[in-house]
Amino acid sequence: MSDVLILGYGPAGISASLYALRAGMDVQIVGKDSGALGKAHLIENYYGLEKPLTGAELVEVGKKQALALGAKIAEDEITDLMFDGTQFVARSQSATYTGKACILATGSARKKVAIKGVSELEGHGVSYCAVCDAFFYRGKDVAVLGSGEYALNEVNELLAVAKSVTLLTNAAEITAKFPENVKIETRKISELLGETQFAGARFEDGEEIKLDGFFVALGSASAVDLIRKAGAMFENGKPILNDFQTSVPGLFMAGDATGGTLQVSVAVGEGALAGLAANKFLRE
Ligand SMILES: Cc1cc2nc3c(=O)[nH]c(=O)nc-3n(C[C@H](O)[C@H](O)[C@H](O)COP(=O)(O)OP(=O)(O)OC[C@H]3O[C@@H](n4cnc5c(N)ncnc54)[C@H](O)[C@@H]3O)c2cc1C
Incomplete structure (x- = not known):
């Protein structure tokens, strides 16, 4: 079992991992692809880039940085998440990943069901x-x-x-x-x-x-889909978050997954705060 299980290796997930790794945590990251950042042509508005990088290049730099600090990174699509009483258990169709704390950095869901009647009948079938x-x-x-x-x-x-x-x-x-x-x-x-x-x-x-x-169940499981499975509570359709922690102790969200401003700098900042919050949770 890892200390911190992070879903997503975009800016939020990698940033969270850096703070957990440098606090001595054992970190397992699982991501299915390069996410939203991988689709960005050129990133020119992020701190420290002397020359613009493509989004795909920035994803690779981030992964290398986390690997160099000792992270384990798996390429896999998570379809299920639960807390079994002692640990978070994330499953794909072929593997199981566990962690004492879990950070969901799976990016923006960006999936709308454009079928008449779906939103009206939510909760009624x-x-x-x-x-x-x-x-x-x-x-x-x-x-x-x-x-x-x-x-x-x-x-x-x-x-x-x-x-x-x-x-x-x-x-x-x-x-x-x-x-x-x-x-x-x-x-x-x-x-x-x-x-x-x-x-x-x-x-x-x-x-x-x-x-x-x-x-x-369109596309892949979003952070909201996964925290719902893990038993997190919602208010007015939105997950209840306190310092990036959901209502399930030890389960955090960061980056585009939390909504708000969809930018690399914001995702990195939220990832850092979620990583620090996960460290604090594990020490208490
Ligand atoms: C075309 C485009 C251009 C952009 N241009 C800019 C720009 O110029 N400047 C800027 O600051 N921002 C830009 N953005 C926004 C920026 O890319 C995002 O704000 C940022 O990538 C969010 O980081 P994140 O880590 O939250 O999510 P993402 O980068 O989306 O990463 C999500 C990660 O979660 C993984 N994941 C998702 N679901 C699952 C699952 N079920 N199982 C396992 N893994 C999963 C994904 O594979 C990925 O690894 C752009 C976005 C797009 C789409």
Whole structure:
């Protein structure tokens, strides 16, 4: 088990790791790719860059800096997070990572569900967390909206309890291998059915599918998805944060994941504060 498990190796995650490593902590970082920074063409507004670097170059410099101080870095996509009573356990489809404290620096979710009815029916048959809500759908027909490894994680949670699980890709490319007992529906969805309670979905060709539950699992798991699974509390739809710590002791968030100003300098600053807060948590 590591002392500090950090999800994401963008500016926030790497910055957090530097503060934990230099305090003598054992640090495990897990990231799936170079995140938002990897998409930035040139970074010219960050302190200390005599010549602009591409975002991808800055990500590599950051990773090398953390590795030189002793961090372990794994390339993997986390689909599940829980606290088992003594440690945080983050799972991908092929590995498990643990830490006494955990910092989520997974960047901005930037995923909007542009399907009519999704936000209106949230909490009334529309859910964002299979492990939290699967219980309510025992013996029922449910669907997962998504097409990748995160959707696969949610499908597997639901298969254990639901009568049937349908994967609704909404015409997105399938990037994970789904079990054979999952029905796969690739048509585009025009809207969800139900006035006050979710009842199914209508496809663009007008055909309808009757369902009891609809689980959103687009793209990869965001920090909000993961802290929800770990039992963190929300207020007005936003995670409750106190000095970057969620309501789950030892579980922190930093960088674009917390919202606010989406800039490298802000992510680095928040990462530093979250790293220091994690050190303090582990010493107390
Ligand atoms: C096109 C573009 C141009 C930009 N230009 C600038 C600029 O000029 N100046 C500036 O200051 N800022 C710029 N930004 C913003 C800047 O890139 C971000 O504010 C910054 O990268 C945020 O850092 P972060 O560490 O919070 O998140 P990110 O850099 O997004 O890193 C997130 C990390 O989390 C990982 N991750 C996410 N989900 C999972 C998961 N489920 N499992 C495992 N790992 C996961 C990602 O793979 C990545 O490693 C730009 C952003 C974009 C998209």
